Amino acid sequence: MGKETVFTADLGSTDKLYGWKASSESERHFVLSEKPVDERDIRGRARAFRSIIKDKSITQIAVAGYAHPEYFIFLILARMAGCRIVMFAESWYGSQALKNFFKGLFLKILADVFFVSGERSRQHFIKQLGIPARRILCKYSVVDNQHFSRKGSHSREPVILCVARFSPEKNLSCLIEAFQKSRLAEGYKLRIIGGGPDRKLLEAIVDERRRVELLDWVEYADLPDQYGQARFFILPSIFEPWGLVINEAMAGGLPIIASDACGCVPDLVTRSNGFVFPADDKEELTRLLDQIAELKESDWEKLSTASTNIISGYRCEDWAEQLRKGFLKDADN
Numbered sequence: 001m002g003k004e005t006v007f008t009a010d011l012g013s014t015d016k017l018y019g020w021k022a023s024s025e026s027e028r029h030f031v032l033s034e035k036p037v038d039e040r041d042i043r044g045r046a047r048a049f050r051s052i053i054k055d056k057s058i059t060q061i062a063v064a065g066y067a068h069p070e071y072f073i074f075l076i077l078a079r080m081a082g083c084r085i086v087m088f089a090e091s092w093y094g095s096q097a098l099k100n101f102f103k104g105l106f107l108k109i110l111a112d113v114f115f116v117s118g119e120r121s122r123q124h125f126i127k128q129l130g131i132p133a134r135r136i137l138c139k140y141s142v143v144d145n146q147h148f149s150r151k152g153s154h155s156r157e158p159v160i161l162c163v164a165r166f167s168p169e170k171n172l173s174c175l176i177e178a179f180q181k182s183r184l185a186e187g188y189k190l191r192i193i194g195g196g197p198d199r200k201l202l203e204a205i206v207d208e209r210r211r212v213e214l215l216d217w218v219e220y221a222d223l224p225d226q227y228g229q230a231r232f233f234i235l236p237s238i239f240e241p242w243g244l245v246i247n248e249a250m251a252g253g254l255p256i257i258a259s260d261a262c263g264c265v266p267d268l269v270t271r272s273n274g275f276v277f278p279a280d281d282k283e284e285l286t287r288l289l290d291q292i293a294e295l296k297e298s299d300w301e302k303l304s305t306a307s308t309n310i311i312s313g314y315r316c317e318d319w320a321e322q323l324r325k326g327f328l329k330d331a332d333n
Helices: 042-055 069-080 097-110 119-128 172-181 199-205 220-229 244-251 282-293 297-311 316-328
Strands: 008-010 029-031 060-063 084-089 113-116 159-163 189-194 212-216 232-235 256-259 274-277
Touching: 008 042, 042 069, 060 069, 060 316, 069 084, 069 097, 084 316, 097 119, 113 119, 113 316, 159 172, 159 220, 159 244, 172 189, 172 199, 172 212, 172 282, 199 212, 220 244, 232 244, 244 256, 244 297, 256 282, 274 282
Parallel strands: 008 029, 060 084, 084 113, 159 189, 159 232, 189 212, 232 256, 256 274
Antiparallel strands: none
16 A cells, blocks of 8 residues: 545534534545534535545545445445445444344445444444454544643642533433442542533532532643543443543543443453443442542552553554555455
């Protein structure tokens, strides 16, 4: 694989849920529709996609999964154009056998290699979708570790940090109630950063001690300071395909507390760097937080060092190398 010209494209101009804006168009970057990504524009996006393939003589394509119906159209158009296709995916859930059979059959035809987040996704694609293991690569879900390792001038405080949207799937009411019952609340604060539709519900369950802070979304440039000030990171989700905030926190040197519903747990969270609890068990989480309250400084240092060491194997450079392998790798149908 020699020097190649790389082109990128955003599905839409913005995102209604998070308010993200598409990058400005250029000679190598395109916006496939003026509509937000949350709104369908199958015909317009398909037309723009097909035009890019033809005009730029595209031979290799990476498609970000199949969450949008447009992506299936892109896969068909790319296959018809003779392109080699690498599909990105974080999915590891879904147990409907018939649906999985037809989905797997379709995907095996339309993609050459599947670049998945981690072991749960890998097993799902092998066992549920019937994708051969030789066509699967891991370590899709990475962040800029160097960005999040910047500690700034702040010293660490007795804070458990959670970065998550205030929405039901993040299970934040369970987290707040468990924390307030635990002995950890006697010396720590729980800081939750995210904002979202459940703010009033969460505010209503914060007790009079005010050991819980609910903050709106923090800009990307300011997140390293938040990780650098905390001592633990927690993600209590009842549904989480991966959980990139755990990558961010580990790059910032934080021990991890994660629910077993977080997709990254088998890959990133071990006894050496953190703790795992059942997502639906508030009492178990309370007991775990009581246990953490008894940790010594030397215990914390070992957990922190392990987080940094584990996440060093999940870098942007590793992602790029895996993608390069995907474009080169021979794959059988």
